[in-house]
Amino acid sequence: MRIIIGSKNPAKITAVQNSFSKMDCEFMSLDIPSGVKEQPFSDEETIQGAINRAKGALAQGNGEIGIGLEGGVQETSHGLLLCNWGALAANGMEPLIAGGARFLLPEEVAARLRAGEELGPVMDDYAKKKNVRKQEGAVGIFTNGLVNRVDMFTHLTTLLVGQFSYYSNIKSNF
Numbered sequence: 001m002r003i004i005i006g007s008k009n010p011a012k013i014t015a016v017q018n019s020f021s022k023m024d025c026e027f028m029s030l031d032i033p034s035g036v037k038e039q040p041f042s043d044e045e046t047i048q049g050a051i052n053r054a055k056g057a058l059a060q061g062n063g064e065i066g067i068g069l070e071g072g073v074q075e076t077s078h079g080l081l082l083c084n085w086g087a088l089a090a091n092g093m094e095p096l097i098a099g100g101a102r103f104l105l106p107e108e109v110a111a112r113l114r115a116g117e118e119l120g121p122v123m124d125d126y127a128k129k130k131n132v133r134k135q136e137g138a139v140g141i142f143t144n145g146l147v148n149r150v151d152m153f154t155h156l157t158t159l160l161v162g163q164f165s166y167y168s169n170i171k172s173n174f
């Protein structure tokens with residue numbers, strides 16, 4: 001099976017490969033635009049970005065499955081939550097979606113996002129590191145490395161693969 005990932009972010013690519021590790025798959029990654037703001041600011045917008053990337057990957061990649069993964073934030077009465085959403089597109093079915101773990105961002109980080117900055121550069125600045133988004137991610141920083149971005153996305157992409165198995169009636173191999 002040929003899986004097209006709608007991102008070149010190594011954390012996202014590794015997570016997708018982890019979720020399909022029991023199958024004989026070929027992977028390809030393409031930079032697919034999310035079609036939403038660089039910093040999605042709601043679950044709705046983040047889900048839409050993931051779906052756009054999954055559909056774009058399927059359309060451009062000449063494969064059986066397209067996967068889109070998108071990071072965003074969601075305002076709540078408790079503060080600003082980090083959220084992550086993923087979508088799986090396959091021919092003949094509506095895109096499947098699944099969400100990743102969510103947790104509150106510290107007010108210092110949340111305030112900068114509300115002022116219009118993007119989480120990627122804000123996290124690099126906050127953690128005094130480079131490319132946090134491609135490595136441990138905000139989740140890795142704020143859990144002291146107990147859960148990193150690959151772990152978080154692997155759980156999410158496994159939810160997608162499991163749903164694909166269920167709805168397409170492909171029970172073996174996964």
Ligand SMILES: O=P(O)(O)OP(=O)(O)OP(=O)(O)OC[C@H]1O[C@@H](n2cnc3c(O)ncnc32)[C@H](O)[C@@H]1O
Nearest residue numbers: 007009038070071118119120123132133137138139
């Ligand atoms: O290359 P792509 O696939 O675009 O990956 P990305 O990490 O840059 O982009 P996302 O669409 O997943 O996330 C939207 C923005 O939020 C940032 N972001 C999301 N989750 C993050 C995390 O866990 N750590 C650091 N930045 C994060 C990200 O860098 C972007 O600025």
